[in-house]
Amino acid sequence: MTDEKVIEVKDLVKKFGSFIANDHLSFNVHRGEIFGFLGANGAGKTTAIRILSGLSKPSSGEVKVAGYDIYRHAEQVKRHIGYMCQKFSLYEDLTVAENIMLYGGIYGMPGKEIKNKTGTLLESLDFTGYRKRIIGDLPLGIRQKLAFAVAIFHKPDIVFLDEPTGGVDPITRRQFWEMIYKAADDGITIFVTTHYMDEAEYCDRVSIMSEGKIIDIDSPAQLKKKYGSPSIQDVFVKIARPANNK
Amino acid sequence: MIRAENISMSFNGTRALESVSLNVDKSELFGLIGPDGAGKTTFFRIVTTLLIPEKGKVSINKLDTVDDYRALRKNIGYMPGRFSLYQDLTVEENLAFYATVFGTTVKENYHLISDIYSHIEPFKKRRAGKLSGGMKQKLALCCALIHAPELIVLDEPTTGVDAVSRTEFWEMLKKLQGEGITILVSTPYMDEAVLCDRVALIQKGRILGIDKPGSITGNFSKEIYAIKGRDKFRLIRDLRDRETVESVNPFGDSVHVTFSGNEYDENLLEYLEDKGHNDPGAELIEPGIEDVFLELMSKEEND
């Protein structure tokens, strides 16, 4: 992790009519950091991520992603980020190589470069044998790892992961996190949203949102110490339970 | 209450279940813990009379799931993996519908669900499709309970639901259990295992072990150390390079390590410092369910 900031958010507000989805969010994420973005359903996470990935404009506030202003350079922002979610990531009816080709193409990589890098990618994952296999036929764990590799294939500055390892077996899950550690070591910032607090434990820092506001933001160890909790799960339940739901 | 003997099942040549046997007692909260694709859903569909096993028998209260399925269906509450709600029906319409389907009324069994329903009652005019994950889950549970079944079978009820709602959900299950309802629940999340009376760990269609959560971890033979360091990527790599280290598994903010011969390597921290890790730490810890699962899985894989 370096001190360079790749996500800078200051006083971000997003309103839908009179409903405030994001209420003055301010936070920074550093290059190579693994950042967990937590919150209950409806806390405003999805809204914030849509803004960070250039899909929607904030009502007010400053947001810079990968050095680009989100208001003026949304297209540049999209070019410098990657995205992976557990439910849908790769086209199930295409082969491994075809999927990589497709994503490389979407991000404007030249065909030759895609070809060369596909080889390196598959080798590094020890997946060379799967090159011509249809995604739908592969086990979930392998698909998951491939999906992540594809999401960072174009060397984005930031990759957004939505519940990346939910439901995956414990061994594959650890292999997956090792891939994430490696990507972070290579300078890619990892932005994770998840409902699963054990996934949050792997992050360098986590922020916890509730009702549109960030309640706290710190490393898992510090948060546990601060709230006297044995786990992030416990911290989360303590501070993120919305008032009307107690 | 449930007796499953040597259940085997396969789909198009792929094994989904292999000689699964387990018993669930009356008013027990029994958990089936395993990753996606382990065979949990298949097992539940056999228990709920939706599938006929290739081999083996399941009986519930001495009624066979194949021969006596008509009688059994009156007594089982089932909540499938995808919350089976009618998205275009409102909360109360969903509930009323399931009540009539099971030949009862909401009023008759309201006492059973009142606790859970109170959470969603303010939104009773809202369509189920517009509810949050947590509320959908509670509504689906109400629908599964409305005919006062003796057994409820919940397939991954907490998947896709936020941590707060999950905690509440488990509190509700405990309460239902207190009222004498037998609960069979599955989850891919190891941390939920401790909330069950007994759990079965399942992987690739095979049961790795059945026991009380405490006993499962208590019987774990190896000492586990949690190693901490700032740069986890290099920490993992350096730990793997060390001969005395047997297994290395990242676990949240630390790395769980066992040593060959079950003997702590006194020189480990020094070695790590030499490798450039600032202020590494090692701590002997209690193993968790996930540690056991990892151990059992790697054993299984080596067999």
Next chain:
Amino acid sequence: MKRLAGFIKKEFIHIFRDFRTLIFLFGIPAAQILIFGFAVRTDIKNAGIAVLDKAKDEISTGLISKLESSDFFILKENLMTDTRIDEVFKTGEIKAVFIFESEFGKTLINEGSANIQIIADGSEPNVANLVTSYSRAIISDYTMELNRAEETSAIPVEPEVKMYYNPNLESQYMFVPGVIAIVLLLTCAMMTSVTITREEEFGTMEVLLVSPLKPIQVILGKVMPYFLLSLIDVVFILFLSWLVFDIPIRGSLILLMLESMLYIMMGLSLGIMISTLARTMQQAMFTSLLGLMLPAIVLSGFVFPVESMPEIYNWLSSIIPPRWFVTIVKNIMVKGTDFSFVIKETFILLAMTLLFITLSTTRFKKRLE
């Protein structure tokens, strides 16, 4: 019974809450009736005609110029021989040919009557009908003039009308039976199959199967609302075509409704059968659209008369239910016949219905596969 009632109530909520279903049920038939109704032209102007005047006397040329001077017709060609008739029809520009027998005027005066043969292009039944009725009017007008001039008693001229291509001249209102057949097939087969597969896709079927509901109750619950709505749909289409285009029902309305019920049941059982074959809503939709709609439109006699189809299509069309239903409706509605004329068709539909019901109930699952 209470369970079934609850199920049906739920099904109605689905239908009324989904705007698209209602559009499907009432918007599409309305649009079809209006489009077909207006596409069928109700007046003609400047229709091309040809004459074959074998008499070439004063009276025949007088009549020809009378025809020509009306706004309705344009004389395109004076034919010399009978063999040209076929050729001019093939050009498509000629809607009717008028043939005067030789010594037309003489015969008329001497014998008191004479013959004109009018051959009209039956491939456009509506136009043909109009052409002949207009020319009849012109001819009788002309003979009246003659009478006045000659101050003799009435001299009838008998036009003998023949239809080319479509000898019986099927009614121009053929589209109403066709629309009913297709709309019912759509609502019944497609909608039931889609709503059943929807339950499977959303996982609600799993719970229904685990419940004490019997499969027959699930099926009935699914089907009853569509049965009712389809019946309303029939009435709606008949009413609309009567209201806008004055299309009458010549035969018994009760018989027509009973036959419709039979056809609806056929459609519903077909829908259930499709749902047992399709895994997703999309599959169900495509199967219904391509597998049912297309043949129904092309082969039912709705667009192309069954009689003029090549053998193989004719044979194919006899295995699709709409063909028989179109015949039934046509007979009752347009020709005004009674049950004795549609017995064969009714029994064929009945047999098809029983077949589909048997197939779908045996395939409908008590369990998951």
